Amino acid sequence: MSIxxxxxxxxxxxxLLEWIAFHQCIGVTNFLFYSNDCDDGTDTLLDALAELGHVTHLPNPAEGRNYQMEALKDAKKQSIVSDADWVWIADVDEFPNIHVGDHSFAALIEACGDPHAISLNFQFFANDDIEQFEDSPVIAQFTRSHNPDLWCGEAAIEVKSLVRQDFPLQYFGAHRPFFRPKVKKNQRPSWTDGSGRDVPHRFLVAANPRRIRRFPAAGARAYATLNHYALRSLDSYLVKNDRGDVNRENRAFDDTYWRERNDPAWEDTSIQRYLPALEKQIASLKxxxxxxxLHEACVAAHVARRDALLEQKEYRKMQKQLRAASKLPPQEEAMLRDLGLLEPTS
Incomplete structure (x- = not known):
């Protein structure tokens, strides 16, 4: 089976190496990377990995700022995608934590009954008060998250999706595929959550204008969860804030983004079952x-960028603000104030 x-x-x-090695451990056979405007050695490392046959690396084709959607439009035309049995679209801070069988994508697909698509809910992992960047597996460093059933007071949590080759695809979205218009009801794709249950009907039939990309997480994670390490260390968060993200140029991640993802209420170390195989695979790649x-050069560039940012007053102020930020998500804090359980802000 090719994925x-x-x-x-x-x-x-x-x-990069952790994400690639982890996905190799769970059964991904091919990787298609799109990069843009890298100055930390990412593109050079990907080129070297491509020469060794581990990945395909292409420049992002976007002419505007919609980097991810333009890349996904191009990906649909690439043989590495069109010839695959399954396609998994995710970011390099997202790790599928598969709870069944041998903890591989194949085991998840079997448990879910081999549907056309499987969508896994995010579980956002907090910063854990880790300040310094450390060159070691992210999945070992960060172990606390929000209650997986609730995020910022919402029961519906975003997903990422594994898509089978014969899905009646119109286009890939970043979070879920969209099937072609006018597909008859009896020909709609079979589509499950991470417990092998049919996804909610409203999510299944979401038209393009609505672009629904979430559904309730409660009960949806029996077979798999998608661990999302959006913050990592405070050092790495500052660098992330500086570079923006792949979707929007110069996007600033403000205090709200941090606080919404820095809820440490829940401890979950289950993904660490992968560590022995992961560390062995990282060593093999190195x-x-x-x-x-080349990996060490990227690490050095990351640390140097952090140091350069902290020479700037605005980044020292941001660092101080994030250190002091409440670990209650803004929405939960507002609700507690409304109930009179917290003092109002001055």
């Missing part, structure tokens, strides 16, 4: 060609 992972990156060099040296 192609598709992702977009910008200055993610220190985190042993090939110049991969270890």
């Amino acid at each position: 192609t992972a598709v992702t977009c990156v910008k200055n993610e060099g220190p985190f 042993s090939q060609g110049d991969i270890a040296a």
Whole structure:
């Protein structure tokens, strides 16, 4: 079974090997990377990995700022995607935590009954008060998250999707595929959540203008969860804020983004079952060609960028603000104030 992972990156060099190695451990056979405007060695590392046959690396084709959607439009035309049995679209801070069988994508597909698509709910992992960037597996460093059934007071949580080759595809969205218009009711794709249950009807038939990309997470994670490490260390968050993201140029991640994802109420170390295989696979990748040296160059560039940012008053202020920020999501804090359980802000 061939599985192609598709992702977009910008200055993610220190985190590439872990993400690739992890996905190789769960059964991904091919990788399609799109990069844009990298200055930390990400593109050089990806080129070296491509020469060794581990990934396909292309420049992002976007002419405007809609980097991810333009890349996904192009990906649909690439043989590495069109010839794959399954396609997985995710970011390099997202890791499927599969709870069944041998903890592989194949085991998840079997548990879900081999549907046309499987959508996994996010579980956002907090910063854990980790300040310094450390060149070690992210999945080992960050172990606390919000209650997986609720996020910022919402029962519906966003998903990412694994898509079978014969899905009646109109186009890939970043979170879920959309099937062609006028597909008859009895020909609609079979589509499950991470418990093998049919996704909610409203999610299934979402038309393009609504672009529904979430559904309730309660009961939807028996077979798999999608661990999302959007914050990582405070150091890495500052660098992330500086570079923006793959979707919008110069996007600033403000205090709200941090607070919404920095709820440490729940401890979950289950993904660490992958660590022995992951560390072995990372070591294997580093042993090939110049991969270890190129990875170290990315790490050095990441640290140097952090140091340069902290020379700026605005970033020192941001660092101080994030250190002091409440670990209650803004929505939950507002609700508690409305109930009189917290003092109003001055």
